[in-house]
Amino acid sequence: MRTVRVQTADFDIEAECRALAGGRPAIGAVVAFTGYVRGGNGLTALTIEHYPGMTEREIGRHAAEAEDRWPLDALTIIHRIGRLGGGDRIVLVAAASARREPAFQAAEFLMDYLKTRAPFWKREERGTSMEWVEAKESDATAALKWHRS
Amino acid sequence: MRTVRVQTADFDIEAECRALAGGRPAIGAVVAFTGYVRGGNGLTALTIEHYPGMTEREIGRHAAEAEDRWPLDALTIIHRIGRLGGGDRIVLVAAASARREPAFQAAEFLMDYLKTRAPFWKREERGTSMEWVEAKESDATAALKWHRS
Amino acid sequence: MKLLYFAWVRQRIGKAEENLERPSEVTTIAELAAYLHSRGEGYAKAFADPVRLRAARNQEHASFDAPVSDEDEIAFFPPVTGG
Amino acid sequence: MKLLYFAWVRQRIGKAEENLERPSEVTTIAELAAYLHSRGEGYAKAFADPVRLRAARNQEHASFDAPVSDEDEIAFFPPVTGG
Numbered sequence: 001m002r003t004v005r006v007q008t009a010d011f012d013i014e015a016e017c018r019a020l021a022g023g024r025p026a027i028g029a030v031v032a033f034t035g036y037v038r039g040g041n042g043l044t045a046l047t048i049e050h051y052p053g054m055t056e057r058e059i060g061r062h063a064a065e066a067e068d069r070w071p072l073d074a075l076t077i078i079h080r081i082g083r084l085g086g087g088d089r090i091v092l093v094a095a096a097s098a099r100r101e102p103a104f105q106a107a108e109f110l111m112d113y114l115k116t117r118a119p120f121w122k123r124e125e126r127g128t129s130m131e132w133v134e135a136k137e138s139d140a141t142a143a144l145k146w147h148r149s
Numbered sequence: 150m151r152t153v154r155v156q157t158a159d160f161d162i163e164a165e166c167r168a169l170a171g172g173r174p175a176i177g178a179v180v181a182f183t184g185y186v187r188g189g190n191g192l193t194a195l196t197i198e199h200y201p202g203m204t205e206r207e208i209g210r211h212a213a214e215a216e217d218r219w220p221l222d223a224l225t226i227i228h229r230i231g232r233l234g235g236g237d238r239i240v241l242v243a244a245a246s247a248r249r250e251p252a253f254q255a256a257e258f259l260m261d262y263l264k265t266r267a268p269f270w271k272r273e274e275r276g277t278s279m280e281w282v283e284a285k286e287s288d289a290t291a292a293l294k295w296h297r298s
Numbered sequence: 299m300k301l302l303y304f305a306w307v308r309q310r311i312g313k314a315e316e317n318l319e320r321p322s323e324v325t326t327i328a329e330l331a332a333y334l335h336s337r338g339e340g341y342a343k344a345f346a347d348p349v350r351l352r353a354a355r356n357q358e359h360a361s362f363d364a365p366v367s368d369e370d371e372i373a374f375f376p377p378v379t380g381g
Numbered sequence: 382m383k384l385l386y387f388a389w390v391r392q393r394i395g396k397a398e399e400n401l402e403r404p405s406e407v408t409t410i411a412e413l414a415a416y417l418h419s420r421g422e423g424y425a426k427a428f429a430d431p432v433r434l435r436a437a438r439n440q441e442h443a444s445f446d447a448p449v450s451d452e453d454e455i456a457f458f459p460p461v462t463g464g
Contacts, residue, residue: 032180034178197464266461267464269461285462
């Protein structure tokens with residue numbers, strides 16, 4: 001089972017993990033990664049924009065790659081869009097497998113992708129200033145480690 | 150903040166992640182690992198026994214090692230004991246950090262420890278037979294990869 | 299063709315999407331970007347530095363030498379910053 | 382000293398814990414195991430193969446040559462299987 005959602009609403013990790021693992025007795029491990037908007041650094045808010053249609057397609061393509069590389073029983077990816085404040089949650093990736101290593105690897109792989117190459121653009125508000133976030137080199141490097149030769 | 154609990158009751162991943170990340174604006178990433186009793190393989194139930202006192206101490210010592218190795222903002226470890234059926238959850242490890250890599254690493258490190266060297270003993274019921282689970286070599290190998298030279 | 303703009307490309311142009319009758323000289327994404335650059339102040343700002351832009355053709359990442367045809371959905375945006 | 386037994390060690394002996402007046406010849410965990418082995422059928426089964434046993438002294442893993450004293454809490458158990 002694969003769930004990909006792009007939404008403005010928050011999510012419930014417990015409910016998502018239950019939906020993921022419920023009725024799938026082969027599952028031994030679920031790794032749920034939650035990303036948060038970091039606050040306390042002058043950031044007022046973060047607005048996330050995406051390319052509707054392409055985002056779901058691209059995320060689905062990478063989810064399929066993760067399913068191809070690791071023996072996963074189920075996968076949930078939820079990404080929020082819109083205006084978020086410090087401490088708000090941005091993203092949930094939950095990967096379920098019989099064993100823990102594939103679940104960890106798949107979640108980390110998908111997060112490295114989502115944080116770098118998924119079609120999202122972020123605008124930061126600091127007081128009255130609003131600036132688009134520039135793509136970062138370090139994140140691109142993290143994504144590169146998954147390249148298959 | 151560090152929470153270590155050994156309990157018979159189930160846990161709520163959403164509630165634990167909220168307790169972990171709430172009011173800590175520096176947190177950007179929470180990795181929550183949940184372990185399940187795998188069913189569908191003839192297993193009727195799994196009974197987990199532990200060494201009260203030593204278990205909490207040993208888990209606390211490894212939690213401290215994780216906090217020493219990675220920049221963690223908060224850590225929650227909950228391990229269930231008693232009789233569990235297929236699909237029941239056994240363990241939750243949730244690690245919070247500013248960045249995703251330390252959160253992933255710490256959660257994986259603690260799970261490799263918990264699954265191999267924490268003072269738990271498991272007894273499997275299959276129909277009318279009950280057998281103590283033997284320590285596994287492959288798990289010990291997984292734990293070894295974290296040894297510091 | 300349908301054109302979509304995201305992030306500061308959208309802001310500079312002042313619209314999120316539009317339909318365009320493809321001019322006959324426009325056969326690649328690069329030529330489309332050059333054509334749009336000539337359409338006024340907002341477009342000129344958005345397309346001033348094509349190196350800073352990325353494009354997608356029919357919802358898939360595309361290089362600037364990719365061909366375009368009348369039915370395509372072409373999007374221009376800054377390098378994605380991820381979620 | 383206080384003795385604790387877990388998993389099949391507990392089952393074979395038939396109790397989870399007991400207090401023991403330390404015999405004067407028992408100064409290490411290995412000697413304690415040998416002493417317990419002589420205490421009857423359940424103990425004989427539990428301590429038949431010390432290689433299969435692990436021990437803790439005051440809630441910390443200990444090797445069989447670790448010393449024991451009157452106030453210690455000593456636990457015997459199979460190799461832990463983890464959670």
